Amino acid sequence: MxxxxxxxxxxxxxxxxxxxxxxxxxxxxxxxxxxxxxxxxxxxxxxxxxxxxxxxxxxxxxxxxxxxxxxxxxxxxxxxxxxxxxxxxxxxxxxxxxxxxxxxxxxxxxxxxxxxxxxxxxxxxxxxxxxxxxxxxxxxxxxxxxxxxxxxxxxxxxxxxxxxxxxxxxxxxxxxxxxxxxxxxxxxxxxxxxxxxxxxxxxxxxxxxxxxxxxxxxxxxxxxxxxxxxxxxxxxxxxxxxxxxxxxxxWRGEEYLGLGPAAVSFLDGCRISEPADFKTWLAAVREGRNAGETERLSFAERAEELVMLRLRTSAGLALSEYARLTGRDFVSDNRALIEELERWNMAVLADGRFFLTRRGMLVSNAVIEQCFEHIPPKPEGKA
CATH class of the missing domain: 3.20.20.70 (Aldolase class I)
Structure with a gap:
């Protein structure tokens, strides 16, 4: 952690x-x-x-x-x-x-x-x-x-x-x-x-x-x-x-505990956001209670976070990791986008990974949003 x-x-x-x-x-x-x-x-x-x-x-x-x-x-x-x-x-x-x-x-x-x-x-x-x-x-x-x-x-x-x-x-x-x-x-x-x-x-x-x-x-x-x-x-x-x-x-999706006002935690599939107000946070701590808002990530949100976090890094997204989580094939879902990005030297598909080049990282938000379009709400059999 x-x-x-x-x-x-x-x-x-x-x-x-x-x-x-x-x-x-x-x-x-x-x-x-x-x-x-x-x-x-x-x-x-x-x-x-x-x-x-x-x-x-x-x-x-x-x-x-x-x-x-x-x-x-x-x-x-x-x-x-x-x-x-x-x-x-x-x-x-x-x-x-x-x-x-x-x-x-x-x-x-x-x-x-x-x-x-x-x-x-x-x-x-x-x-x-x-x-x-x-x-x-x-x-x-x-x-x-x-x-x-x-x-x-x-x-x-x-x-x-x-x-x-x-x-x-x-x-x-x-x-x-x-x-x-x-x-x-x-x-x-x-x-x-x-x-x-x-x-x-x-x-x-x-x-x-x-x-x-x-x-x-x-x-x-x-x-x-x-x-x-x-x-x-x-x-x-x-x-x-x-x-x-x-x-x-x-970026690898590890769990983390955030302490202090405005801190964020990610634990057991939930995102917990502490209040962005010192007095509110301080009062909650003194009373021994949690003041943070807890949000359990949906299946689609977990899949989107996987893609977003991995594509921030030079190592990129492991296709096997995407398949384990979603039950889908990333290349099949995004074939047209991948081919276009490779044509413009903005991404590379090799050795079981998909990653953005420096030129692709410059427009990473737009690329990642297009990848989100193919993530299903919840494939059958997935938790």
Missing amino acids: LLYIHVPFCRRKCRYCAFYSEPVGSGEGLSLWARALVADMRRRAATLGRPRVSTVFFGGGTPSLIPPPVLGRILDAAADCFSLDGDAEISMEANPDSVDASRAAGFRAAGVNRVSLGVQALDDALLAAIGRVHDRAGALRAFEALRRAKFDNVGLDFIWGLPGETPEAWKAQLCEAAELSPEHLSCYGLTLEEGTPMFRERASLRLPGEDEAAAMYEEGGALLEAAGYGQYEISNYARPGRECRHNMGY
Whole structure:
């Protein structure tokens, strides 16, 4: 099982961000959150029978706002509540403004062994445009602090397709990032999420055109591969053996427990969504009750999720896995689509697997939606 912990606090909301978070303020809320989180963890672990946990991921929000001693107590509780693998991957998202030499060393001592640093851009004008609280120099200082703290598994997170950005500027940033030699790079295309400031201002934003965006994705990916980073998922690249094990677990369909407001769990065929409200979540934890909404996935939803998750990865979909779940043949169901995608070098069918090329990943949502059209509601004899 995977363990996800949502830290719902930020110094300030970024202009593109639609994830749930609250202002950290004086830090009182963070202290309340940490105590409630451990209490909820103990209750949920007891209910589940102290399951084995292979990865722990602190996401947010800004997990690097947690004082290292507090983070250490949370990880001690996790080791007590669950059967935590000896070589468990312990990941933490971090923002450069909350990582200095002292905090980096504290996180490492607390047990974190992998950090995803939210750089987003190495250009001060772009950082200001998207509302980040750090600058280029701060990002480089934070990375160096992590290295001095003996972190040997550091990822850098970027966003491409920002207002005013060109393919040439994006590739120049990737070259600089690769020269830093992180173990992992996440490169997400900008999405204008409803309710965010950038969504409201979308008509006035000078965003890259379709051809420019395609060049950023395809040429940027080729540049990273030439630098020794293998693309293993639509937006993720890693040195050999440094793929994020936690996220790979999601894409492989493993079960996961999510703790904290707005966290999501997937257990026993059900998706459980915690309330995206700190006070509501806190009240439920104090009362020892579940506040999350539970949804049991239908047969069609499980089949759709299988296709969607597997086609995000470079390994793609195993045809035998699709057949076991649906009782159908993926190639027969999607023959015309597969032939068209292969003709345009957007997908490959080989060795019992179907996977998208980088060009195909660029339009993965449209491809996956077409695959959904052939999934039956519930074949006879299937649970």
